[in-house]
Amino acid sequence: METLTFDLDKKPLREINQFLHGDASTLNGKSIVIENPNGAHNIAVGLKADVEVTIKGHAGYYAAGMNQLAKVVVEGSVGSGVAENMMSGHVHVKGFASNAAGATANGGLLVIDGDAGLRCAIALKGADIVVGGSVGSFSAFMAQAGNLVILGDAGEGLGDSIYEARLFVRGKVKSLGADCEEKVMGPEERKILVDLLARSGHGDVDPDSFKLYGSARTLYHFHVDNAGAY
């Protein structure tokens, strides 16, 4: 695989991102390395080719935002909104992630080896997210579809106002949000979990050590008796 290296100390981010938005035929199958990211925001956003990008260090906000097809590896931690609104592809954070990791992501797989901050998977729309550590409060708020796997603990208000997303938690849940309840994990959900654990480097973890949470579907229609939850 051909490897190209960019140094963010020497080349402006705008030029690197524009290169990464180039014609798929010239990018597909290439490996790109970005050195000296030093927490810069918006690295490798809007990718749309089957390219592999390795960020050698910490990235700021929205790393790999709106990703399509590409595989992006961050060899460090990331700021808010990593892989926000991802459509497809694979984003792997080897460190920790700040708030709103994977916000509104529609597809693809986001793997965070460490912890994730507040509102991880907020308004998730179909993507898969695996967090090796714990997640902060209000994670999976209004999550519509997709799967969030948490190997550690979850903070307060997990899955508040959740729609049809599935939340697999191995550790403790401090509290559940409105309309989120524990579900029985059937064979279909167990299969999804086993697959996601295998694809995120956690194939040795026992799927039966997880609990499943999802929507109680009591807030799907406005009603006076639910006023306390609105």
Place this chain on the structure above:
Amino acid sequence: MSDQSNKIPQTEPRYSATFDTSTMSEIRRAAATGIYDIRGGGAKRKLPHFDDLLFLGASVSRYPLEGYREKCGTDVVLGTRFAKKPIHLKTPVTIAGMSFGALSGPAKESLGRGASAVGTSTTTGDGGMTPEERGHSTTLVYQYLPSRYGMNPDDLRKADAIEVVVGQGAKPGGGGMLLGQKITKRVAKMRCLPEGIDQRSSCRHPDWTGPDDLEIKIAELREITDWEKPIYVKVGATRPYFDVALAVKAGADVVVLDGMQGGTAATQEVFIEHVGIPILAAIRPAVQALQDMGMHRKVQLIVSGGIRNGADVAKALALGADAVAIGTAALVALGDNDPHLEEEYNKLGTTAGAYDDWHEGRDPAGITTQDPELMKRVDPVKAGRRLANYLAVMTMEAQVIARACGKSHLHNLEPEDLVALTVEASAMAKVPLAGTTWIPGVTKY
């Protein structure tokens, strides 16, 4: 004495101004249902508005332009600050954001056809971009909303501009609603929601919270679109001086300011009527913020909320806006609330001109509905033509006024051309009370 003369005079039945019939009917409705009233549209109460302003026109001290002969420009360029590809519109009257979902497919197509015919833009709404909408709109602004329903980077790249929606005039601080009747299979799929649920849209963006974050978000959108597209920031009119200043600081190319008369597809009546300020009160502080930052005319200002005719357009521009947006008025041009449907409005318990239960999806005009039979009533070619006619009339009306004031371009109109009819409008618009030099808060009487 006759019986008649012995009769004690009766006081006429008197309705309370405070507990008027509308108020009492709402109390009864709330008591019966236990849920707040939800409706579409903007504020219906009487508010200080453009009708409270007048143009002075030319006379001995000012020199008018010859109507229909001497040129009066109407074009506007939006997004000149950072975007590689600014938008050039032939008229400063644009179409405000309205979603597919809130509106039927044929209604959206009609908006695209009408706007494109006169060289102006349309705007998407919550729920994403439809191929029909993109196909029929020469210039399409893509709204980037808190819910991110239907948001995808391919559509972002297809857009001609991006509008980051922070709020709207009908409900500043609130998210959208789309009730189950309108969450059809197609709408549900686009928004990734279960069919038929009562949908709540977020009131805050999921991945940024304050102005410093917004700056990074705008930079992300620019990076993704290679700095080509103008980026608008839309706010509901609340604290316009500070909101505009912060939007400019965050890197906006264009600020959209929506007053409380601006419509919504659905929200609580109490929100529509009691949160936010009229557009008349919002324009001058917004322009002041731009002027204080040296950005007036460099960052363009689009104002909306109750724009109905060319006089409103001219007044908004004279107060310092670069363009206006219309929503409710555009729907009326398509056929919304038309008297020829009176019988059908009566069946819904309302009357033509007052129908605002857009969220119920039973619009007899086929505009605010997802009912496949009702939406057939909208002929996009004919409705688009009506909108084009209306937009052309508004533009010509604004030109009539501008020429009368001696201006060779609508953007040459200025506050000095205006006076106010009321003390309130004078204070809000910062133009003198008619016949005086008095501006409350600015000059002494």
